[in-house]
Amino acid sequence: xxxxxxNVDPGGRYLVSIDVGCSACxxxxxxxxxxxxxxxxxxxxxxxxxxxxxxxxxxxxxxLVTVKPHQLDSWIFHLVEVxxxx
Numbered sequence: 019x020x021x022x023x024x025n026v027d028p029g030g031r032y033l034v035s036i037d038v039g040c041s042a043c044x045x046x047x048x049x050x051x052x053x054x055x056x057x058x059x060x061x062x063x064x065x066x067x068x069x070x071x072x073x074x075x076x077x078x079x080x081x082l083v084t085v086k087p088h089q090l091d092s093w094i095f096h097l098v099e100v101x102x103x104x
Contacts (some may be wrong), residue, residue, distance in 0.1 A: 037096040044089025
């Protein structure tokens with residue numbers, strides 16, 4: 019899944035909150051989170067529902083956040099919220 023953040027302030031800091039649900043099928047279920055303006059990595063999946071968090075620092079007024087399943091049987095996206103940090 020790709021989440022494009024538009025009209026963000028270059029040089030600002032933002033908290034991205036992604037509400038998801040899932041069911042596991044492998045020994046190490048996780049979500050792979052990436053961003054065009056932040057380091058990515060694996061976050062352990064905690065079925066059935068959880069909130070994934072990422073902090074980004076955009077270099078332009080457009081930023082991309084990605085979420086990919088890793089050893090999950092199924093997953094669902096509920097909501098994304100973006101908060102500007104001081």
